[in-house]
Amino acid sequence: MRLLTHNMLSSNIKGVVNGFPLRIEVEKVVEKQVDFNPDFLKNMFSKIEWKPLVDASRAMGYAELPEEAESSMLDSHDFLQRFHHALLELHLEEGALICPETARRFPVNKGIPNLLLHEDEV
Amino acid sequence: MSSFRTAQIHLVSSHREVYEPCDDSFALVDALLAERVNLLNHHPTLCLEVGCGSGYVITSLALMLGKEASGAHYIATDINPHAIRVTQETLEAHGVHAELVSTDIASGLEKRLAGSVDVLVVNPPYVPTPEDEVGRDGIASAWAGGENGRSVIDRILLVADVLLSDKGWLYMVTLTANNPSQICLQMREKGYASRIVVQRSTEEESLHVIKFWKDADLQVDGKESTHKTGPARVVESLISQFPRLSFWRNNSNTNR
Numbered sequence: 198m199r200l201l202t203h204n205m206l207s208s209n210i211k212g213v214v215n216g217f218p219l220r221i222e223v224e225k226v227v228e229k230q231v232d233f234n235p236d237f238l239k240n241m242f243s244k245i246e247w248k249p250l251v252d253a254s255r256a257m258g259y260a261e262l263p264e265e266a267e268s269s270m271l272d273s274h275d276f277l278q279r280f281h282h283a284l285l286e287l288h289l290e291e292g293a294l295i296c297p298e299t300a301r302r303f304p305v306n307k308g309i310p311n312l313l314l315h316e317d318e319v
Numbered sequence: 320m321s322s323f324r325t326a327q328i329h330l331v332s333s334h335r336e337v338y339e340p341c342d343d344s345f346a347l348v349d350a351l352l353a354e355r356v357n358l359l360n361h362h363p364t365l366c367l368e369v370g371c372g373s374g375y376v377i378t379s380l381a382l383m384l385g386k387e388a389s390g391a392h393y394i395a396t397d398i399n400p401h402a403i404r405v406t407q408e409t410l411e412a413h414g415v416h417a418e419l420v421s422t423d424i425a426s427g428l429e430k431r432l433a434g435s436v437d438v439l440v441v442n443p444p445y446v447p448t449p450e451d452e453v454g455r456d457g458i459a460s461a462w463a464g465g466e467n468g469r470s471v472i473d474r475i476l477l478v479a480d481v482l483l484s485d486k487g488w489l490y491m492v493t494l495t496a497n498n499p500s501q502i503c504l505q506m507r508e509k510g511y512a513s514r515i516v517v518q519r520s521t522e523e524e525s526l527h528v529i530k531f532w533k534d535a536d537l538q539v540d541g542k543e544s545t546h547k548t549g550p551a552r553v554v555e556s557l558i559s560q561f562p563r564l565s566f567w568r569n570n571s572n573t574n575r
């Protein structure tokens with residue numbers, strides 16, 4: 198699971214109001230090289246919640262993102278490379294995503310988050 | 320010519336609880352191939368498949384758009400965890416990547432992906448079944464569609480309306496029994512135009528792959544304005560799109 202995906206996931210349990218962001222519990226992180234594509238990053242930037250990305254990448258052991266970001270920073274190659282690495286190259290291979298409101302644990306196995314709910318959660 | 324490809328059947332992984340690529344999967348991939356140039360010119364950022372099954376469709380989409388659309392990011396979901404594993408194997412065997420999430424339709428993704436999906440592909444469980452067969456575990460989730468095969472389709476259409484970006488396109492497989500013309504009318508009320516990309520008939524069933532997109536001229540804020548645009552004309556155009564629906568009009572010879 199890339200952090201881009203983490204940035205798009207919310208707790209889907211019935212009744213949960215603030216289900217985003219899910220807290221990351223790390224067991225194993227894998228780094229996979231991905232082709233650098235500035236246009237993609239520029240398109241995605243406006244869709245990304247920055248603070249959750251910073252916190253998530255820190256949880257994954259990468260602390261090189263600035264605390265705050267704005268679109269003017271997209272002109273910086275250095276910034277784009279850090280953004281690229283955090284967003285696409287860090288994979289949560291094993292671990293869990295924790296609902297911020299209920300502490301329900303969504304497991305991540307072999308890089309795949311499982312958001313399937315129990316009957317009483319739907 | 321560029322060397323675009325689709326997933327190769329011998330590289331598609333399998334599991335006894337996962338739906339294998341079949342006529343409907345091939346029809347959907349053929350529709351995407353027919354749309355390939357349009358899709359490349361569309362410059363999609365986020366592509367999502369709901370119900371990826373064996374992974375044949377999302378892998379084919381990633382392969383056919385390939386490096387030319389390297390700005391595209393692929394996400395696929397399935398309610399069947401076995402299907403997610405099989406999709407992962409199929410993607411890896413072809414050297415392409417999609418982010419995978421085990422979930423019901425797009426549950427957990429809807430809030431943050433709202434208005435962001437540029438291409439949504441769905442081969443839904445469309446087979447008419449008793450309602451209590453819908454939502455069962457395993458391979459049944461790949462086909463059990465409830466009354467008229469519409470139970471899951473109708474839920475997916477609601478989600479599609481949330482997820483699609485302003486320029487978003489939805490490609491969905493339907494069966495004649497699903498009443499595709501009624502689906503198109505229903506989507507039209509939400510401001511979506513539609514057309515059939517691929518039509519395929521076998522002795523047992525007639526499949527359509529329908530493309531939906533937001534049409535500014537159809538943007539409606541209530542049912543009244545829909546009616547003002549002239550339902551007769553709408554029905555007329557839909558009849559010409561679905562010539563095989565003889566309960567409307569028997570004009571199958573007008574089929575292109």
